[in-house]
Amino acid sequence: MAAHTTSGSEEAQIRALIEKRIPALAAKDVAVLTSDYARNLVLFDAVGPLRHIGSDAQAQRAAEWLSLYPEGIDCQIRDIEVTAGEDVAFCHYLYRVGGTMTDGTRVGMWLRATVCLSKIDGAWVITHEHASVPFDGKTGAASVDLQP
């Protein structure tokens, strides 16, 4: 079996770090949504480009995203699984974002997320995050209507 001792406390810290996004998205609290990222973050976001590099790019992306939803974003998270070593950790989960965009479009879609962290100066920091929906190889369309 695994030699590593996954600490329940570390897992709980990382789970809390993810779950605090739910009220922050509802409240459009960009400070919470941009905390916990390393300056040298590599972000693979659900919409293009292929990647963003740096926490400043993530902050800009978060602000743009929130600006599309005047009343905030409804977020559900499920099936979160955290694996934490002493100073390296990762977690993955499914999440649903919903809301009404400024142009009146109603959005409700499930996505996948992977969040990878290192412990720096005693605190967990996100150095890599990957969010996406799959696509349909036959039509080339993003599959934004899948249910878990």
Add this chain to the structure above:
Amino acid sequence: MAAHTTSGSEEAQIRALIEKRIPALAAKDVAVLTSDYARNLVLFDAVGPLRHIGSDAQAQRAAEWLSLYPEGIDCQIRDIEVTAGEDVAFCHYLYRVGGTMTDGTRVGMWLRATVCLSKIDGAWVITHEHASVPFDGKTGAASVDLQP
């Protein structure tokens, strides 16, 4: 700074685990492409569904993918970054897949990958993998023509 001591040797092992996919895709070597996965793998693949659970599902998915390319798949990998603790690790990279499908369609596209591992009985095993392309929020199309 980080308390963790990222071992060059661990990083090299994980990098080799990823890079051996390149000749295996060219040779359609399904045994290599299905090695290193934990039985309880959670796979977020670039095409639907939202997720696959278990190494058997990954093996089936790999066989299906290879069957679409009678002459094998050309794969390039770039910008691989590995973070390895004692027994938990993750890595991410960009990769390009190219080739000619059975129906004559020529494919050439860049994707993003995140691979998360735990050390079990002294060997690195993949417990989670996430591959995707971003999509265009305006058109809903998968962005299969991006360049890094």
